[in-house]
Amino acid sequence: MTRERPGLDTVACRDCDLLQRVPCLHDGERACCGRCGALLVQQPADPFTRPLALTVAAATALVIANCTPLLLLSAAGRESSTTLAGGAYRMWEQGSEVTALVVGFCAVAAPIGYVGLLLAVLLMVRRGSAPHWVATPLRVADRLRPWSMNDVLLLGLLVALTKIAQLATVIAGPALYAVAALVLLLPAIVSCFDARAVWRRIDWATARPN
Ligand SMILES: [Zn+2]
Numbered sequence: 001m002t003r004e005r006p007g008l009d010t011v012a013c014r015d016c017d018l019l020q021r022v023p024c025l026h027d028g029e030r031a032c033c034g035r036c037g038a039l040l041v042q043q044p045a046d047p048f049t050r051p052l053a054l055t056v057a058a059a060t061a062l063v064i065a066n067c068t069p070l071l072l073l074s075a076a077g078r079e080s081s082t083t084l085a086g087g088a089y090r091m092w093e094q095g096s097e098v099t100a101l102v103v104g105f106c107a108v109a110a111p112i113g114y115v116g117l118l119l120a121v122l123l124m125v126r127r128g129s130a131p132h133w134v135a136t137p138l139r140v141a142d143r144l145r146p147w148s149m150n151d152v153l154l155l156g157l158l159v160a161l162t163k164i165a166q167l168a169t170v171i172a173g174p175a176l177y178a179v180a181a182l183v184l185l186l187p188a189i190v191s192c193f194d195a196r197a198v199w200r201r202i203d204w205a206t207a208r209p210n
Contacts, residue, residue, distance in 0.1 A: 011040050024200065047197040051189055052122045058115045058185040065178035066108065070157070075168030084108055084175060103153065110147035111182065117141035118189065121198060129203040138198055145190065150182045 011022045011031075015038040022031045028045040032038065069081035082090065085108050091100035117137040124130040157176065164170050 009041075013038055013040060026200075027197070043197070044194075047194050048122055048126050051118075051193040052126065054185055054189045054192065055115060055119045055122055058111075058182060058189060059119055061178040061181040061185060062112055062115055065175045065182060066112070068175045068178070069173035070175040070179075071161070072171040072173055073164065073168050074171070081173060084179075106147055106149040107153040107179075110144045111150060111186070114141050114144040114148045114186075115189075117144070118193070125198050125201040128201070130198070130201050132202055134198070134202055138195065142195065148186055150179050150186065154179050154183050 009022050010019055012019050013033040013036060016033060016036045018033060018035045020034055020040070022041050025031060025041060025043040027043055027047060030042040031040045033040055066084055068083070070084055070087060072081045073079065085104065088100045088104040088108065091097075091103065118141050121130075121134055121138050121141065124134050154176075157179070161170055161172075
């Protein structure tokens with residue numbers, strides 16, 4: 001198995017401020033300061049188990065968020081419900097095309113793309129080495145990450161809920177709780193997912209011309 005060894009990283013020791021170059025560490029390895037012995041960098045023994053568990057949980061929450069009603073409204077004997085995508089579609093029908101596109105992309109397309117691609121990448125790298133094409137979904141997922149803005153959506157929904165509650169009976173659907181779970185899960189994935197660990201597992205040998 002051939003692995004790319006990326007360049008050395010320059011790290012400052014937190015105890016004695018000595019700048020030093022740290023080589024690429026393998027899983028479970030640690031680097032200590034050459035002068036005072038303080039821990040500089042530690043590579044987790046298994047960097048993919050926690051991100052994978054969180055990504056599977058986020059994928060489950062995404063399915064619930066997109067397949068079940070977001071809100072159930074009841075007023076003057078009439079009842080209606082809407083899903084996330086259905087809400088964006090109604091905005092489009094009512095002439096708010098730009099808002100509908102923003103909501104559709106940031107609340108539906110970007111989170112599905114980000115979580116789906118990350119799930120595929122994590123499942124591939126768990127087997128040991130990953131084929132070189134894994135780099136493409138990893139790059140696309142990284143581009144989509146800043147656009148997965150369920151927290152903004154949840155805040156907007158809560159503001160809308162307090163206004164609508166004066167006019168109609170509003171019941172929060174299962175999707176609203178799933179969106180709330182996503183608001184916690186997506187930052188948790190970002191904080192524990194180490195893209196550099198994935199780059200180290202990608203087998204570049206097949207991409208090199210002989
Ligand atoms: Zn030191």
